[in-house]
Amino acid sequence: MISVEEHRSRVRDVVGTRPVAHRALADCAGLVLAEDIGAGVSLPPFDNSAMDGYAVSSADVAMAKAGSPVVLPVEGDIPAGLTDVPALRQGTALRIMTGAPVPEGADSVVMVEHTDGGERRVTISAAVEAGTHIRRAGEDVRAGTVVLRAGTVLGPAQLGLASAVGVDRLPVFEPPRVLVVSTGTELVHPPRPLRHGQIYESNSVMLVAALRSLGCHVETIRCVADDVATFRAAVEPKLAGTDLVVTSGGVSAGAYEVVKDALAGVGVSFGKVAMQPGGPQGCGRWQGVPVVTLPGNPVSVLVSFEVFVRPAVLAALGHANPERTRVPARLTETLTSPKGKRQFRRGYYTREEGEVAGVVAPKGGPGSHLLASLAEANCLIVLDEETVEAPKDSTVEVLLL
Ligand SMILES: Nc1nc2c(c(=O)[nH]1)N[C@H]1C(S)=C(S)[C@@H](COP(=O)(O)OP(=O)(O)OC[C@H]3O[C@@H](n4cnc5c(N)ncnc54)[C@H](O)[C@@H]3O)O[C@H]1N2
Ligand code: MOO
Numbered sequence: 001m002i003s004v005e006e007h008r009s010r011v012r013d014v015v016g017t018r019p020v021a022h023r024a025l026a027d028c029a030g031l032v033l034a035e036d037i038g039a040g041v042s043l044p045p046f047d048n049s050a051m052d053g054y055a056v057s058s059a060d061v062a063m064a065k066a067g068s069p070v071v072l073p074v075e076g077d078i079p080a081g082l083t084d085v086p087a088l089r090q091g092t093a094l095r096i097m098t099g100a101p102v103p104e105g106a107d108s109v110v111m112v113e114h115t116d117g118g119e120r121r122v123t124i125s126a127a128v129e130a131g132t133h134i135r136r137a138g139e140d141v142r143a144g145t146v147v148l149r150a151g152t153v154l155g156p157a158q159l160g161l162a163s164a165v166g167v168d169r170l171p172v173f174e175p176p177r178v179l180v181v182s183t184g185t186e187l188v189h190p191p192r193p194l195r196h197g198q199i200y201e202s203n204s205v206m207l208v209a210a211l212r213s214l215g216c217h218v219e220t221i222r223c224v225a226d227d228v229a230t231f232r233a234a235v236e237p238k239l240a241g242t243d244l245v246v247t248s249g250g251v252s253a254g255a256y257e258v259v260k261d262a263l264a265g266v267g268v269s270f271g272k273v274a275m276q277p278g279g280p281q282g283c284g285r286w287q288g289v290p291v292v293t294l295p296g297n298p299v300s301v302l303v304s305f306e307v308f309v310r311p312a313v314l315a316a317l318g319h320a321n322p323e324r325t326r327v328p329a330r331l332t333e334t335l336t337s338p339k340g341k342r343q344f345r346r347g348y349y350t351r352e353e354g355e356v357a358g359v360v361a362p363k364g365g366p367g368s369h370l371l372a373s374l375a376e377a378n379c380l381i382v383l384d385e386e387t388v389e390a391p392k393d394s395t396v397e398v399l400l401l
């Protein structure tokens with residue numbers, strides 16, 4: 001039996017690191033930036049108006065008040081996007097819009113609300129200080145400086161910033177193409193009718209959802225019968241276009257362990273990990289393609305995914321911290337755990353406003369077939385290898401899902 005940590009590091013080594021690809025910004029959301037990005041332009045690129053109003057020289061409107069306004073001739077318009085901007089003659093005004101370049105000779109903008117809105121002549125009823133409503137070139141970003149650091153997870157704001165400094169593609173760790181294969185002669189695609197002895201397939205659905213949430217491209221082969229020739233014929237032709245294969249089922253100690261029987265001799269090793277659920281595990285390479293084989297019980301599949309596959313895929317994608325958040329929580333009931341194994345129990349974690357630690361209520365028993373309780377859970381309770389009993393009201397560690 002190997003430890004959880006040992007298998008985690010094997011899976012991580014097998015999955016490796018993804019290559020870097022340059023992708024259009026629209027395809028980068030959620031991915032990790034592979035290199036520092038410098039600004040090609042300053043932000044703003046030029047002094048521009050923060051308001052719709054009139055560009056003036058503050059000296060010309062210094063005496064303007066509500067009761068005694070100043071009237072200036074308006075010599076033209078500066079809409080946003082105007083590239084040939086006239087200079088302001090002293091003693092006049094230019095009508096200017098938000099985002100438009102401030103003309104030479106102007107040192108401030110009077111909001112249209114403080115004027116009569118005139119087109120030929122404008123009556124200004126408030127003075128402005130020099131600099132009012134002008135957004136200075138470079139006050140946000142200076143050209144040539146690094147705006148996004150390697151390792152940044154690209155969300156909407158980071159992608160917007162990249163575009164604002166003139167970038168249309170970014171170097172990111174390329175998401176893997178993952179092939180999910182669920183095995184079991186008993187498995188049936190819903191909604192086909194079930195015969196006695198058959199069950200509806202659910203593991204591939206969980207794995208696809210979990211992998212897509214990490215940004216992976218996923219293809220599925222569902223309900224492969226427990227027959228080595230059938231398994232090979234279904235999966236082998238797909239290996240060429242695949243970066244990672246994740247299988248479910250067929251890895252334990254029985255007579256029809258299709259995944260084990262098909263892959264044990266070709267570079268994938270199998271064994272037991274000291275955890276519950278998720279004991280039987282395997283990983284390795286098949287024709288050079290990384291393979292992680294998960295046990296078939298539905299809870300075992302999702303727990304194994306959380307413990308082994310998710311951190312390995314996130315690390316491959318360049319995430320500095322690929323782990324779930326761990327928090328302490330007070331148990332609402334006593335739990336028991338097998339000595340020598342790390343147990344992961346489903347739980348529902350809550351924390352009241354103002355409380356330091358939260359509370360966790362176990363959901364369902366330890367059985368790895370109890371899918372309904374998994375669907376009610378928002379965390380995994382971790383009971384370490386030494387723990388045989390965690391009493392009610394004791395503090396345990398939970399992983400927030
Ligand atoms: N003699 C032993 N028997 C078993 C051991 C053991 O150590 N000695 N380990 C048990 C544990 S723990 C697990 S976990 C399972 C793992 O078995 P397999 O990986 O070979 O998985 P299967 O036998 O194919 O299936 C197990 C179980 O899960 C259901 N299943 C499988 N695939 C799906 C799916 N895609 N959707 C829904 N349900 C699925 C399947 O019908 C079985 O009930 O082995 C124990 N046995
Ligand atoms: O280790 Mo198995 O995954 O409990 O059912």
Ligand SMILES: [Mg+2]
Pocket residue numbers: 249250251252253254256257296
């Ligand atoms: Mg089996």
